[in-house]
Amino acid sequence: MKACIYHQNQICEPHLWSGFSLNRGLFFGESPFxxxxxxxxSYQGVDLHFRRLDKSLEFLFGVNLSDYREEVEEGLNKLHENSGEYYFRITFTKTLNGEIDFFIYKMPYVNQEDELVLEKSNVIRGKTNLPNFLKVGNFLEYTLELKERTDFNEFVYYNFENHLLECGTSNIFLLKDGVVYTPALIPGILDGVTRSLLLQFLREENIPVKETTLLESDVLDSSEVWLTNSVKGVRSIKKYSGKEYLNETWAKLQEKFKNFVSEYE
Incomplete structure (x- = not known):
């Protein structure tokens, strides 16, 4: 007996599935993006994003981005705007019939974020077998906790060893005594594009930076805390666990970093 799908009062055989957008992302969460x-x-850090997609496609589907890059670039060209700021998300998946497919989502970017108040997530992250470069479309834990709690607008994850990992949609950096710290890339920490760009920028500016194991006490001992995200950029938090943080150093660096990103090859 062949597999079939019941949808809108019809029983559909596999040759009819193409009209339903059925894919392994929907069934199994295999939706690298x-x-x-x-x-x-200017698309910011586009080559770094393509590298992520290339690694992700090889890891999940055993194919190379080079087979689809021309189509992706064609889509980006058709969606291109000469002015303004826009959010783009490039998502790949594999249909139930085994075909690789992708779509590009675009929307105007408007920064509506208030002052960043960070709190510790109630979720404790465990070990994972997913590589640091992989992003897939499953934010259920994150969105549910955001709905349940109103005392913050971003939260931070720790693992069972109380090691600092990352925030809900951002990597995290700490400034203490003139040195910038960020968690080393252990399992459970995304190798974010803006994380990579900021590390390179800080080193070129001769600002001491260390990738290392960090604890909650390190967050509380820091004078500034920065969050990095490819769309929102680098933002300083205002408060964590009742402590207020400064924004002196990043305020001096942010314009130079924006220029660094816009000119990055």
Whole structure:
């Protein structure tokens, strides 16, 4: 007996499935993606995003981005704008019939974020077998906790060893005594594009930076805490666990970093 699907009062055989957008992302969460920003006609860090997609497609589907890059670039060209800021998400998946497919989502970017108040997530992250470069479309834990709690607008994850990992949609950096710290890439921490760009920028500016194991006490001992995200950029938090943080150092660096990202090859 062949597999079939019941939908809208019809029993559909596999040759009819193409009309239902059925894929392994919907069934199994296999939906590798990357999010990037278009700013005044320039896609920021696009080559780094393509590298992520290439690794992700090889890991999940055993194919190379090079087979689809021309189509993706054609889509980005058709969606291109010469001015303004836009959020883009490129998502790949595999249909139930085994075909690789992708779509590009685009929307105007408007920063509506208030002052960042960070709190510790109630979710404790365990070990994972997923590589650091992989992003897939499952934010259920994150969105549910955001609905349940109103005392913050972003939260931070720790693992069972109380090691600092990352935030809900961002990597995290700490500034203490003139040195910038960020968690080393252990399982459970995304190798974010903006994380990579900020590390390179800080080193080129001769600002001491360390990738290492960090605890909650390190967050509380820091003078500034920065969150990195490919669309929102780098943002300083205002408060964590009742402590208020400064924004002196990043306020001095942010324009230079924006120029660094816009000129990045």
């Amino acid at each position: 990357t999010s990037l920003k278009l700013v005044d006609g």
